[in-house]
Amino acid sequence: MATLNDVAKRTNVSKMTVSRAINHPDQVRPELRDAILQVMTELNYHPNAAARALVGRRTRVIKLTIFEDMDITEPYYMMLLAGIANELNQHQYALQIATRNSYEVGECDGYILTGIRDSDAGWVARLDQPVVFFGRNRQGYDYVDTDNFQAIQTSTAYAAQAGYTYLVFVGIAVAEPFELDREQGFQEYVTSHQISAQIIRLTNHSHSATAYIKKHWAEFPPNTAFICASDRLAIGVETAIIDQGGQVPSDYGVIGFDGVFLNQIAAKRLTTMKQPLEEMGRAAARLLLTKIAHPEMSQASHNQEKIIINSRLSVAESTR
Amino acid sequence: MATLNDVAKRTNVSKMTVSRAINHPDQVRPELRDAILQVMTELNYHPNAAARALVGRRTRVIKLTIFEDMDITEPYYMMLLAGIANELNQHQYALQIATRNSYEVGECDGYILTGIRDSDAGWVARLDQPVVFFGRNRQGYDYVDTDNFQAIQTSTAYAAQAGYTYLVFVGIAVAEPFELDREQGFQEYVTSHQISAQIIRLTNHSHSATAYIKKHWAEFPPNTAFICASDRLAIGVETAIIDQGGQVPSDYGVIGFDGVFLNQIAAKRLTTMKQPLEEMGRAAARLLLTKIAHPEMSQASHNQEKIIINSRLSVAESTR
DNA sequence: CTGTTAGCGCTTTCAG
DNA sequence: CTGAAAGCGCTAACAG
Numbered sequence: 001m002a003t004l005n006d007v008a009k010r011t012n013v014s015k016m017t018v019s020r021a022i023n024h025p026d027q028v029r030p031e032l033r034d035a036i037l038q039v040m041t042e043l044n045y046h047p048n049a050a051a052r053a054l055v056g057r058r059t060r061v062i063k064l065t066i067f068e069d070m071d072i073t074e075p076y077y078m079m080l081l082a083g084i085a086n087e088l089n090q091h092q093y094a095l096q097i098a099t100r101n102s103y104e105v106g107e108c109d110g111y112i113l114t115g116i117r118d119s120d121a122g123w124v125a126r127l128d129q130p131v132v133f134f135g136r137n138r139q140g141y142d143y144v145d146t147d148n149f150q151a152i153q154t155s156t157a158y159a160a161q162a163g164y165t166y167l168v169f170v171g172i173a174v175a176e177p178f179e180l181d182r183e184q185g186f187q188e189y190v191t192s193h194q195i196s197a198q199i200i201r202l203t204n205h206s207h208s209a210t211a212y213i214k215k216h217w218a219e220f221p222p223n224t225a226f227i228c229a230s231d232r233l234a235i236g237v238e239t240a241i242i243d244q245g246g247q248v249p250s251d252y253g254v255i256g257f258d259g260v261f262l263n264q265i266a267a268k269r270l271t272t273m274k275q276p277l278e279e280m281g282r283a284a285a286r287l288l289l290t291k292i293a294h295p296e297m298s299q300a301s302h303n304q305e306k307i308i309i310n311s312r313l314s315v316a317e318s319t320r
Numbered sequence: 321m322a323t324l325n326d327v328a329k330r331t332n333v334s335k336m337t338v339s340r341a342i343n344h345p346d347q348v349r350p351e352l353r354d355a356i357l358q359v360m361t362e363l364n365y366h367p368n369a370a371a372r373a374l375v376g377r378r379t380r381v382i383k384l385t386i387f388e389d390m391d392i393t394e395p396y397y398m399m400l401l402a403g404i405a406n407e408l409n410q411h412q413y414a415l416q417i418a419t420r421n422s423y424e425v426g427e428c429d430g431y432i433l434t435g436i437r438d439s440d441a442g443w444v445a446r447l448d449q450p451v452v453f454f455g456r457n458r459q460g461y462d463y464v465d466t467d468n469f470q471a472i473q474t475s476t477a478y479a480a481q482a483g484y485t486y487l488v489f490v491g492i493a494v495a496e497p498f499e500l501d502r503e504q505g506f507q508e509y510v511t512s513h514q515i516s517a518q519i520i521r522l523t524n525h526s527h528s529a530t531a532y533i534k535k536h537w538a539e540f541p542p543n544t545a546f547i548c549a550s551d552r553l554a555i556g557v558e559t560a561i562i563d564q565g566g567q568v569p570s571d572y573g574v575i576g577f578d579g580v581f582l583n584q585i586a587a588k589r590l591t592t593m594k595q596p597l598e599e600m601g602r603a604a605a606r607l608l609l610t611k612i613a614h615p616e617m618s619q620a621s622h623n624q625e626k627i628i629i630n631s632r633l634s635v636a637e638s639t640r
Numbered sequence: 641c642t643g644t645t646a647g648c649g650c651t652t653t654c655a656g
Numbered sequence: 657c658t659g660a661a662a663g664c665g666c667t668a669a670c671a672g
Binding site for chain 4: 641647648649651655656
Binding site: 001046049050053059060061066073074075078079082085086089092094095097099101102104106128205207232235242260261262264265267269 | 371381397417419530552559584
């Protein structure tokens with residue numbers, strides 16, 4: 001491994017000049033600089049990250065939490081991760097994966113947190129570096145999210161306008177902000193438009209939905225649309241309808257949420273509220289890097305920074 | 321941030337003694353050691369990773385490649401990642417995500433590679449740290465994999481013994497070792513047992529399978545079983561069969577591959593060859609850490625180290 | 641068992 | 657524009 005010194009000797013300058021050629025190119029005579037750069041590639045020189053981190057107190061490492069209880073089989077997280085990684089890489093930052101046991105192994109310049117539970121509040125508050133959340137949170141941390149309230153209103157309005165006269169919201173039985181926002185979006189829409197509707201809450205598995213819909217089939221006359229809080233639930237609903245002999249989309253509509261992958265797998269490709277996760281990941285990374293670059297910003301304004309990225313209804317074969 | 325020196329002063333010893341209390345506890349008088357440990361927690365001292373990396377020439381960082389062209393929506397990768405992260409964390413190693421553009425930002429002690437294409441051969445060969453592949457490879461790198469040949473033979477044998485008399489292998493149209501092994505496993509089984517069979521190759525999307533099966537429906541008499549190279553294809557096959565009015569599993573059997581997640585989503589839960597991905601990830605991490613700990617091992621024996629982890633047939637509702 | 645010395649590779653002063 | 661000195665936090669190697 002070539003060091004700064006190796007390059008310096010070969011070029012007959014001090015290592016400081018080489019260092020400057022890298023970090024402050026304008027402070028070095030152009031021809032000298034070019035000669036140095038030349039030698040650097042010849043020697044395949046790469047600055048030692050540890051040494052830089054030691055002297056500069058910045059590691060160029062960002063940590064992202066991945067927890068076991070996060071249902072990591074959701075392709076969701078991988079898309080996020082890819083978006084974050086790509087954005088960080090453009091800025092020469094590395095992405096490290098943190099788990100509950102390892103968030104303190106090795107230093108970093110900032111954290112992107114997702115899947116945090118109330119019981120994590122303690123250590124999260126003690127983190128000594130800037131933090132960005134993925135998903136709305138009540139603790140006042142900056143975050144990136146989509147507007148869940150408005151997304152479901154859009155889905156619901158679409159179903160209503162397509163002429164479905166009975167609307168069912170199939171939600172996930174968790175008391176998280178994202179879910180409450182979605183339910184509320186549905187509720188307010190059907191109330192203000194005086195549409196017959198009901199809300200059901202299930203565990204987020206396709207078979208929960210299938211079982212529920214079959215069991216309560218009598219409650220769902222033709223011209224019912226199901227607005228689901230995830231594609232996983234939507235697939236289960238679709239399976240149940242087909243199994244009962246219902247016609248999709250002519251008699252029954254199904255709308256999912258996420259649009260990462262499962263919507264493509266469904267027998268009738270799902271109409272779904274598609275979250276631009278790659279972009280959301282990038283936005284989280286950018287926000288964090290900005291906070292790192294401007295520490296005063298994080299301190300001065302105590303108000304919570306929010307980046308809301310719109311989801312888009314992707315219309316397919318499960319609605320008319 | 322407390323440093324070694326802070327702890328040393330508070331304890332009235334030299335910082336070397338503190339260092340020893342951490343790294344070579346047996347070389348420090350027990351009572352002194354306990355006092356030091358006590359002060360360390362009081363001061364919330366954590367060794368600086370950069371300083372250690374600088375002096376020790378080991379970063380305690382492992383990089384895992386995640387490429388855009390890897391179809392990262394496959395929950396597959398996330399499971400792998402989780403397994404690797406968990407194992408590394410137990411050994412106080414951090415996991416970093418590398419992309420094609422960023423594999424050289426920051427040092428590491430080793431690489432776990434997956435999704436590598438022939439065009440990557442150049443930079444892969446130039447990596448100056450131990451490497452473990454995920455998946456069999458022709459370039460002679462150590463790897464972790466499941467026995468694809470034998471896994472498909474098991475699936476095929478299961479279908480035959482269940483009394484399905486016509487067997488169809490639904491493969492993925494790529495010329496990768498994993499796929500060739502699977503096809504060969506099928507081929508050899510049906511040949512040696514003189515079973516009527518055919519092989520088809522499709523892009524790995526459920527709708528490719530649905531479309532193909534519907535179009536060629538006449539070729540598949542009752543008592544046909546489909547052995548698929550992925551759960552994604554299997555779901556598509558199942559959808560087609562149901563759509564054509566075929567009975568699963570009484571007249572038609574479907575067997576998938578992977579068993580991560582999609583098998584649960586299918587209308588009839590899939591019988592599938594379940595890869596223990598979390599365990600495979602852990603195994604890859606362990607193998608790599610062993611190579612790092614014993615560099616001589618990597619050099620001395622030029623033969624390729626292989627860790628083969630058995631997949632298990634998980635029987636559900638799509639076969640009788 | 642404990643302390644001293646030296647140095648990992650780099651950058652931030654401060655002098656030229 | 658360029659160089660010399662000092663030090664980031666830690667540990668290996670040698671003394672005691």
